[in-house]
Amino acid sequence: MADNSYRAGFACFVGRPNAGKSTLTNAIIGQKIAITSNKPQTTRHIIRAVLHRPESQLVLVDTPGLHRPRTLLGERLNDLVRATWSEVDVIGLCIPANEPVGKGDTFIAGEIAALKATVVAVVTKTDLVDKETLAKQLLAVTALGEFADVVPVSAVANSQLDTLVDVMVGHLPKSPQLYPDDMLTDEPEHVLVGEMIREAALEGVRDELPHSIAVLIQEIIPEDGLTKVYADIYIERQSQKAIMIGARGARLKEVGTKARLQIQELLGTKVYLDLHVRVAKDWQRDPRQLRRLGF
Numbered sequence: 001m002a003d004n005s006y007r008a009g010f011a012c013f014v015g016r017p018n019a020g021k022s023t024l025t026n027a028i029i030g031q032k033i034a035i036t037s038n039k040p041q042t043t044r045h046i047i048r049a050v051l052h053r054p055e056s057q058l059v060l061v062d063t064p065g066l067h068r069p070r071t072l073l074g075e076r077l078n079d080l081v082r083a084t085w086s087e088v089d090v091i092g093l094c095i096p097a098n099e100p101v102g103k104g105d106t107f108i109a110g111e112i113a114a115l116k117a118t119v120v121a122v123v124t125k126t127d128l129v130d131k132e133t134l135a136k137q138l139l140a141v142t143a144l145g146e147f148a149d150v151v152p153v154s155a156v157a158n159s160q161l162d163t164l165v166d167v168m169v170g171h172l173p174k175s176p177q178l179y180p181d182d183m184l185t186d187e188p189e190h191v192l193v194g195e196m197i198r199e200a201a202l203e204g205v206r207d208e209l210p211h212s213i214a215v216l217i218q219e220i221i222p223e224d225g226l227t228k229v230y231a232d233i234y235i236e237r238q239s240q241k242a243i244m245i246g247a248r249g250a251r252l253k254e255v256g257t258k259a260r261l262q263i264q265e266l267l268g269t270k271v272y273l274d275l276h277v278r279v280a281k282d283w284q285r286d287p288r289q290l291r292r293l294g295f
């Protein structure tokens with residue numbers, strides 16, 4: 001009977017930076033929840049999304065990429081990634097179709113092989129390669145480890161996403177429903193709003209700046225049809241402030257407009273956004289500052 005076949009559990013996508021994990025998560029959920037960017041290492045918060053189907057519930061957890069830690073923040077991120085990996089039922093190891101399998105992939109495949117989770121290899125960005133290249137990549141990926149399945153997908157072309165979900169659900173344990181039907185994510189609103197501001201603030205800045213940006217939401221005040229959001233953008237050095245704000249505040253204004261539109265979409269109300277840029281000297285190396293900024 002239906003009750004006996006119900007499956008539910010946790011899954012996450014792992015892979016080297018830029019492998020397409022966040023984009024894939026977004027595409028599967030069909031709504032902008034995890035934050036994507038073409039700069040590596042921008043996913044900082046674990047964000048769960050719950051995918052409801054009549055016979056199953058797949059809880060997706062979004063993790064940052066594992067990387068060589070250079071700062072305290074880097075170390076904390078890696079701990080966070082490993083803690084998540086050890087708690088999930090299914091892991092999707094993402095490897096882009098358009099880049100050769102490399103040391104980074106081998107390292108991650110080795111790390112997850114020891115876990116209890118079932119590992120599914122996901123070859124991402126298949127829209128970027130021809131059939132022959134894809135076939136070769138599927139072989140290379142298969143040789144990388146013991147995978148329960150290997151699934152090629154394209155988040156951008158919306159190809160094979162249902163197949164991937166079916167495969168992942170198939171590896172979930174039999175379990176009663178874990179979350180109520182109407183729940184999409186258990187992430188507090190302010191984290192999602194903060195990430196949207198961070199994403200807007202990252203756009204178009206020099207390569208070394210992304211790591212130096214953090215967003216702290218001071219307050220979210222819902223009023224009749226309007227939500228007031230007060231937030232601070234933190235950077236590490238005084239010299240970065242000018243870049244962030246731009247000539248006569250033009251850049252910050254752009255960031256605010258972009259973020260506001262996104263937040264309006266998320267919250268479904270009009271949004272008033274109050275943004276300030278502040279300097280928290282070397283916050284990535286300071287445990288006290290890291291805690292304050294939510295790491």
Ligand SMILES: Nc1nc2c(ncn2[C@@H]2O[C@H](COP(=O)(O)OP(=O)(O)OP(=O)(O)O)[C@@H](O)[C@H]2O)c(=O)[nH]1
Nearest residue numbers: 018019020021022023037038040041065125155156
């Ligand atoms: N053409 C194409 N590009 C994609 C696809 N999926 C992701 N990308 C692009 O690849 C880049 C990285 O994607 P993300 O989803 O941010 O990658 P990530 O693995 O979450 O990256 P980190 O947060 O750095 O770990 C972005 O520029 C995406 O637009 C895809 O299916 N097709």
